[in-house]
Amino acid sequence: MATTTGRPPLWRDVRVLAWTFQIAVVLVVVAIVFWLLDNLRVNSQRLNIPTGFGHLDQPSSFPIPGSDFRQTQPVRDALVEGFQNTLRLAITGIALATVAGVLIGIARLSQNFIVRSAARAYVEFVRNVPLFCLLFVMYGAVVLNAFPRVADSWDVGPVAIVNVRGASTFWFEGGNWKFVVALLSAGIVAFLVARWRSRIADRTGTPGRTGLWALPTAAVVLVVVWIVLGLGATAPEIDGARVTGGITMTPEYFAALAALVIYTSSHVAEIVRGSIQAVPRGQGEAANALALSGFQRLWHVVLPQAMRIGVPPIGNQYLNLAKNSSLAAAISFPELTKVTQLTVANRSPAVPSFALLLGIYLVLSLVISLFVNLANRRLAIVER
Amino acid sequence: MQTFLTEDLAVPPPEPPRPPTAGPADWVRRNLFRSVGDGVVTVVAAIVVGFVVFRFARFLFSTGRWEIVRTNLKLFMVGRYPADELWRIVVALTAVAFVGGLIAGFVARRHVVAGTVAPDQPVTRRLVALVGRLWPLVVGVLLLLFLSSSPGPWLTAAAIVVAAVLGRLxxxxxxxxxxxxxxxxxxxxxxxxxxxxxRPVGWDRWGGIMLNLFLATAGITLCFPLGVLLALGRRSKLPLIRAVCIAYIELFRGVPLFVLLLLSAIALGFFIPTWLEPPGLVVRAIVVFTLFTAAYVAEIVRGGLQSLPKGQTEAAQALGLSPVKTTFLIVMPQALRNVIPALVGQFISLFKDTTLAGAAMGFLDALQVANAATAQDAFRGQRLLAESLGFVMLLFWIGCITMSRESQRLERTLGVGTR
Structure with a gap:
């Protein structure tokens, strides 16, 4: 055929069609966003409500229970306070949920019938009820209704005092930064010792016993630095109608933390179980053939491979936990969402306040997923 | 190579594995007292578990005061739906049961025709299998009937069962x-x-577990098409479409549902013009659930699409199917089949999350009924939150466990991972 095939007509050219379609979609999206923003502008002008962030410098005119925050401080400080509470809840929750979840996940695969069944009952129950119910149960039915009054607290000496006003335990005394320095130096020494021992193990083939070396050394370093910096320790004591000393979790914080940990740990446990089962059976059998003990088999052979499978979904659970910490607003724990609700109730404009709130949660989520991705990359198999 | 080795070195054939010794004594040894340490664990765990079970049973049968549930059963189930109009709910449930039975019968017949299910199983055996499958639901319904103090629920249950059986036949x-x-x-x-x-009451007087079920059903139905479109958009070759879809998905996955619900309850009025009447709270809740869950569904469906070998698309193209037909007849069915567990998991989580709407928007959903019931004159100050919340948790547990068990069964029937 001698006909030269030039470009097809415009209405049949795939590339033209594709771009027209895309531009149309983008235009529609942009138009909707503009329409919404324009409505916001018009409505705000009509009601004489500001759309900027000027309210952040106004006095907040509400107190935050359980902190030194005063009513005269600006809204900005209130939000910072709320964000700190959210972070406290999220970080502690993630740490505890990981530990509990891994233990329960392993328990689900135990050879012991009772342990296996108890773990299964826990997971099957908790995973299938709403977190919100657990939260109200922990707060209303457990903390407020079942915990004793201060006079008859459950008192485990310096370790814990639990009553309806909260749960207290021992804590350090004498400056936050000193505490951080002490912890950091102990951690660094432990890391160095562990690396030194594993190098020796690599070189000589003798067992490294990294844990046996690193942990006592770290403990000694911690004690020494503690004494050198002049840090003290305080234990909780019942002093009439209240508990003094130590560190006290408010009932709201305790209930929110417990509910988040119980709920998330059941999900983490399921992921851990699935990941361990996804490790080929031959790996465990090979460990048995090498005469490794049960703990060695789990710690050196099975868990490292299971982690590779389990880290991305567990990271999702961390994200969920951080976002679910907003539910604590419903039991009046002054985290970010509750504080924002309070500011809106105290004449801060609703839309900018909520936009800021959403933005902060978005950044928090991105930061967490960044950490998870880093962990994931470190664990991934290095291929050619 | 393999044959060479076996023949040449004359490796004796491996002994057949010894059959595991049966008997209760052996079971106890293997499962409870494998070693000394295991025995200690067994004793300690038995004491702890025994204590928990004892406390739980005591709460269930002795110390728990279930009068609050018995009195407020209607509130827990349907909220403040007017008593004169309850027959509408009965009719609706009966119709749903009939259609459900019809579909089940139709699907079963198709399975028989396709030869995947043996045709003639005795009715008793099928019934036993059905109860075994749905035992949480059966137990829950029986419990509700036991708690009810009027003949209405019994008649409703009878009508539902008859309709389902007729449909199935x-x-x-x-x-x-x-x-x-x-x-x-x-x-x-x-x-x-x-x-x-x-018709008689409008949405805003719906309540109880009925509202939770309705919000979840509406959210699931509406979010699914949107989620599939977003997943396709995210994998599209068109850069602008992809960017829009990624922005949407990441935005909605990065913020808490509770905050979105609060925002739509408080601030939605700002975003719509004055001449448009703001939608009711139930509609807002459904929209938020739909938009939110669609982002998660999109990620799940994307996972399914990625799990599919490229050859499927290429084969469809080789057959001359159009892109739309390739996507919806070849790629999507297989991709969705691969992600059924994750999808159902997402729907379960949506069902649980409907409790957030009650707190954020002030509905009297099941959870808020549980909270409100303890403030009634008859029950105030009696510390009955454990009983009322326990009942609501049981309702949600029945719904979620039934969904998850059915999804596992569907997974087996469709042969995920075996074909």
């Missing part, structure tokens, strides 16, 4: 090509039932 006689009619009919029926139920 009629289903196999539907003509072979009724699938599309059934799906479209269900959608029309659902819309008609919503109209039928909202």
């Amino acid at each position: 009629a289903g196999p006689y539907l003509p072979r090509r009724s699938a599309v009619v059934l799906v479209l009919g269900s959608i029309v029926l659902a819309a008609a039932l919503v109209w039928f139920l909202t």
Whole structure:
């Protein structure tokens, strides 16, 4: 055929069609966003409500229970306070949920019938009820209704005092930064010792016993630095109608933390179980053939491979936990969402306040997923 | 290589594995007292578990005061739906049961025709299998009937069972090509039932677990098409479409549902013009659930699409199918089949999250009923929150465990991972 095939007509050219379609979609999206923003502008002008962030410098005119925050401080400080509470809840929750979840996940695969069944009952129950119910149960039915009054607290000496006003335990005394320095130096020494021992193990083939070396050394370093910096320790004591000393979790914080940990740990446990089962059976059998003990088999052979499978979904659970910490607003724990609700109730404009709130949660989520991705990359198999 | 080795070195054939010794004594040894340490664990765990079970049983049968549930059963189930109009709910449930039975019968017949299920199983055996499958639901319904103090629930349950059985019996006689009619009919029926139920009272007086179920059903139905479109958009070759979809998905996955619900309850009025009446709270909740869950569904469906070998698309193209047909007849069915567990998990989580709407928007959903019931004159200050919340948790547990068990069964029937 001698006909030269030039470009097809415009209405049949795939590339033209594709771009027209895309531009149309983008235009529609942009138009909707503009329409919404324009409505916001018009409505705000009509009601004489500001759309900027000027309210952040106004006095907040509400107190935050359980902190030194005063009513005269600006809204900005209130939000910072709320964000700190959210972070406290999220970080502690993630740490505890990981530990509990891994233990329960392993328990689900135990050879012991009772342990296996108890773990299964826990997971099957908790995973299938709403977190919100657990939260109200922990707060209303457990903390407020079942915990004793201060006079008859459950008192485990310096370790814990639990009553309806909260749960207290021992804590350090004498400056936050000193505490951080002490912890950091102990951690660094432990890391160095562990690396030194594993190098020796690599070189000589003798067992490294990294844990046996690193942990006592770290403990000694911690004690020494503690004494050198002049840090003290305080234990909780019942002093009439209240508990003094130590560190006290408010009932709201305790209930929110417990509910988040119980709920998330059941999900983490399921992921851990699935990941361990996804490790080929031959790996465990090979460990048995090498005469490794049960703990060695789990710690050196099975868990490292299971982690590779389990880290991305567990990271999702961390994200969920951080976002679910907003539910604590419903039991009046002054985290970010509750504080924002309070500011809106105290004449801060609703839309900018909520936009800021959403933005902060978005950044928090991105930061967490960044950490998870880093962990994931470190664990991934290095291929050619 | 293998044969060479075996022949040449004359490796004796491996002994057949010894059959595991049976008997209760052996079971106890293997499962409870494998070693000394295991024995210690068994004793300690038995004491702890025994204590928990004892406390739980005591709460259930002795110390728990279940009068609050018995008195407020109607509030827990349907909220403040007017008593004179309750027959509408009975009619709706009966219709749903009939159509459900019809579809089950139709599907079963198709399975028999396809030869995947043996045709003639005795009715008793099928019934036992059904109860074994749905035991949480059966136990829950029996418990509700036991708690109820009027004949209404008994009649409702009877009507539902009769309708389901009739549907199941009629289903196999539907003509072979009724699938599309059934799906479209269900959608029309659902819309008609919503109209039928909202006629006397409007949405804002719905409540109880009925509201949770309705919000979840509406959210699941509406989010699914949007989620599939977003997943396709995210994998599209068109950069602008992809960017829009990624922005949407990441935005909605990065913020808490509770905050979105609060925002739509408080600040939605700012975003719509004055001449437009702001939608009711239930509609807002459904929209938020739909938009939120669609982002998660999109990620799940994307996972399914990625799990599919490229050869499937190429084979469809080789057959000359259009891109739309390739996507919806070849790629999507297989991709969705691969992600059924994750999808159902997402729907379960949506069902649980409907409790957030109650707190954020002030509905009297099941959880808020549980909170409010403890403030009634008859029950105030008696510390009955554990009982009322426990009952609500049981309702949610039944719904979620049934969904998850059915999804596992569906997974097995469709042969995920085996074909």
